[in-house]
Amino acid sequence: MKLSEALSQWYLENQRPLPFRESRDPYAIWVSEIMAQQTRIDSMIPYYLRWIEQWPTVEALAQAPLQDVLQLWQGLGYYNRARKLHQGAQLVVEKYGGKLPDDQKVLQTIPGIGAYTAGAIASIAFGKRAPAVDGNVLRVTARILEMEEDITKKTTVDRVSQQVYEWMEDCDPSVFTQGLMEIGALICTFKKPSCLLCPLSSFCQSFARGTMEQYPIKKSAKKPQELQVYTFLIRNRKNQILLSEDHSDGLMEGLLRLPQYAQIPESVKTAVFVENRKHVFSHRIWRMACYQLECEDVVLEKTHWVDCDQLDSIALVTAHRKWLKKMMEAKQHEQN
Numbered sequence: 001m002k003l004s005e006a007l008s009q010w011y012l013e014n015q016r017p018l019p020f021r022e023s024r025d026p027y028a029i030w031v032s033e034i035m036a037q038q039t040r041i042d043s044m045i046p047y048y049l050r051w052i053e054q055w056p057t058v059e060a061l062a063q064a065p066l067q068d069v070l071q072l073w074q075g076l077g078y079y080n081r082a083r084k085l086h087q088g089a090q091l092v093v094e095k096y097g098g099k100l101p102d103d104q105k106v107l108q109t110i111p112g113i114g115a116y117t118a119g120a121i122a123s124i125a126f127g128k129r130a131p132a133v134d135g136n137v138l139r140v141t142a143r144i145l146e147m148e149e150d151i152t153k154k155t156t157v158d159r160v161s162q163q164v165y166e167w168m169e170d171c172d173p174s175v176f177t178q179g180l181m182e183i184g185a186l187i188c189t190f191k192k193p194s195c196l197l198c199p200l201s202s203f204c205q206s207f208a209r210g211t212m213e214q215y216p217i218k219k220s221a222k223k224p225q226e227l228q229v230y231t232f233l234i235r236n237r238k239n240q241i242l243l244s245e246d247h248s249d250g251l252m253e254g255l256l257r258l259p260q261y262a263q264i265p266e267s268v269k270t271a272v273f274v275e276n277r278k279h280v281f282s283h284r285i286w287r288m289a290c291y292q293l294e295c296e297d298v299v300l301e302k303t304h305w306v307d308c309d310q311l312d313s314i315a316l317v318t319a320h321r322k323w324l325k326k327m328m329e330a331k332q333h334e335q336n
């Protein structure tokens with residue numbers, strides 16, 4: 001039996017019933033693949049269902065205001081994914097009449113669609129022999145072949161793509177791609193591969209030699225950069241909070257945030273220190289010294305007052321929403 005047959009048979013019998021697996025709609029697969037990047041499947045499913053209900057087609061997404069898109073994305077993190085999906089939908093409407101192209105190379109010209117997502121859409125939705133290589137597929141392949149190359153290198157990704165392409169000969173690409181993803185997610189996991197349950201064990205060199213835990217080879221990731229910042233919760237007597245639209249640090253464009261600076265501005269020198277908080281991004285850590293201030297008038301660039309009862313409908317950066325929520329609850333508690 002060939003590797004692709006063993007994999008496809010296993011997948012058809014063992015796949016999880018996930019909502020986006022019920023669809024061959026390229027748009028739905030595009031959305032699910034983008035959401036699943038850097039997010040656990042069980043966490044992204046409610047977002048996926050809300051998204052597809054609100055914007056069931058590329059056209060509907062293209063016409064949506066960016067603020068609504070970011071608002072629905074709130075909680076998933078890595079907001080650039082949402083922005084790119086929105087831009088991508090607009091381009092697909094303008095250039096392709098709302099229909100995603102079926103070619104892996106052409107798909108990669110759409111904002112936010114890289115080689116992996118293009119491979120996933122082309123193979124799952126259009127049945128094309130197009131490899132979709134993400135971290136899971138790299139890990140599984142590196143173990144099967146006992147690959148000594150660093151999986152963070154492009155040359156390694158290219159080699160894995162070529163290998164996956166060869167494995168895909170004479171099989172249903174949609175089933176194969178989803179099967180390989182499922183093996184990576186359920187069986188050949190990072191910490192503890194379940195080799196005795198794996199349909200690929202008879203093809204796997206590292207299983208044969210008991211070396212599974214030595215693969216994949218990956219050079220250590222760069223440490224995230226730590227930034228000390230000063231964050232201000234500023235309220236007035238009209239039950240309003242001051243929010244900032246400043247994104248000069250290049251992070252989370254389109255989302256509002258609490259006023260936050262590398263140094264304490266003169267105009268808020270009287271603010272009272274509340275606590276230190278930490279928020280970890282993929283490549284950056286904010287060490288936030290959090291202050292609050294009650295005042296009616298303050299001079300801070302790119303800020304405006306927002307009614308507290310509107311905060312739930314505003315797309316705010318998660319680091320600040322969490323602190324704001326804690327402070328609002330404490331205030332509510334005081335008043336009761």
Ligand code: SF4
Pocket residue numbers: 140143144187188189193194195196198199200201202204206207212
């Ligand atoms: S046999 Fe083990 S190491 Fe090899 S692919 Fe399967 S789970 Fe991974």
